[in-house]
């Protein structure tokens with residue numbers, strides 16, 4: 001049984017339909033990438049899975065339950081964490097407070113210090129900057145903080161919306177390496193990227209999204225080798 | 237001739253009486269601080285709701301006056317009337333707490349009801365900002381005239397609960413018991429709310445929603461619960477202010493009694509920096525003082541409001557975001 005399953009999902013903004021009958025699934029333990037050009041509907045998909053946008057058709061199943069009507073803040077409790085596009089750092093909260101926010105919904109306060117350790121292990125930079133306010137950090141550091149914060153919720157499924165956006169190449173490599181490490185530690189990942197190269201390399205499977213419709217799916221390696229995909233997303 | 241006329245007419249309605257200000261400086265300061273505490277408590281309600289919803293909740297003045305009515309009814313029920321009572325310390329504290337509870341709970345309930353009935357349906361439909369604003373004004377008038385229909389156009393008979401008793405004096409200015417209670421309690425409540433927002437997990441939730449509601453939701457914060465909570469906290473403090481207001485103005489419970497005080501408190505919130513709890517405190521005390529000084533300087537109680545709003549305007553010209561500027565979203569622990 002898939003951990004996450006979207007079945008014929010449609011999403012509208014007013015009268016404009018942004019997602020058309022989308023069906024995708026993410027198995028437990030996988031990294032799945034969703035590749036698409038700017039405006040294809042990647043962010044819309046992520047926000048619908050997180051519950052920030054309602055569906056106009058279809059259903060979303062998570063961990064065996066239909067969550068199509070579950071409120072966004074309760075989906076976090078169920079184990080879905082989204083690192084939003086643009087990172088969504090609380091700029092005037094310190095690094096520590098931002099991480100605390102990640103654990104806001106958790107009941108098991110006892111294991112929280114272990115999670116702080118895990119996050120600081122993955123991102124030593126964050127440990128050095130605990131007292132710094134989030135808004136004064138560089139883009140790369142903010143992305144680390146955003147991922148670390150999402151991990152503080154102890155998610156079963158981590159949704160990442162363009163984590164490489166606007167980052168310098170060395171940060172991009174580091175972020176992708178950490179995504180892999182997080183996945184190996186047992187977190188399932190759904191990754192959205194415009195920049196398809198690394199996303200396809202990293203993914204077990206991937207989907208290509210064009211103007212709100214899934215047009216291709218396959219293993220990461222398969223799609224990376226495909227001529228049409230190469231031409232469209234891998235710079236030829 | 238023209239010159240004379242101008243001078244004569246200006247003298248007839250405006251003149252600066254510095255002697256009066258200097259000779260009344262201490263009582264003016266005393267009263268200014270007392271009123272300032274009341275303004276500050278009401279201002280927090282405006283500021284919290286604005287910080288979280290970007291909404292100026294004009295009905296907050298009626299949230300406040302509802303608490304004042306509850307205090308009057310409670311005190312009347314406890315047997316108080318317009319005469320200064322002769323109570324021991326323990327019964328006085330007990331009755332104060334009962335009245336405080338009545339005022340605070342009533343105002344909090346009214347605030348939450350206003351949120352439920354008026355604002356939540358608009359939010360659910362994604363209504364534009366202007367719809368909220370006109371609704372807020374409408375709710376303010378609706379509550380005022382409901383009270384009018386119920387209690388009539390006159391004020392409730394005055395009730396005094398705190399014995400009129402001077403505790404100490406500075407120069408020959410007497411400082412009265414009720415004024416000390418008001419200022420100390422108001423300060424304590426303001427500090428408590430400020431620390432709550434800065435230090436607790438729920439306070440962090442409030443700040444997160446103020447800053448970025450969507451991302452706060454992604455952290456598992458229920459924005460709806462946070463919104464109700466901010467209305468409730470603002471209501472609790474406004475109800476406490478209702479008690480202090482009645483202590484200072486025993487015949488203050490009248491249907492439109494919240495209106496002017498509410499505008500003043502809103503001005504205090506803007507003066508200090510709307511969205512900022514410490515700004516509400518600062519703005520409250522400043523407006524209390526400025527109004528009272530202005531009143532003695534210019535000679536008439538009506539000048540109190542004029543001076544307050546002129547000063548507000550001048551400050552905003554220099555600091556458009558108010559004295560402390562930053563919003564609730566920017567509060568740091």
Ligand SMILES: Nc1ncnc2c1ncn2[C@@H]1O[C@H](COP(=O)(O)OP(=O)(O)O)[C@@H](O)[C@H]1O
Pocket residue numbers: 013016018036037038039040041042043044045
């Ligand atoms: N808030 C919105 N209101 C109306 N249309 C929107 C909104 N957000 C996105 N869209 C539209 O939906 C489509 C998909 O957008 P989005 O999901 O942000 O794409 P992507 O993340 O792939 O760049 C685009 O055509 C975009 O213009």
Ligand SMILES: [Mg+2]
Pocket residue numbers: 042043044085162
């Ligand atoms: Mg996007």
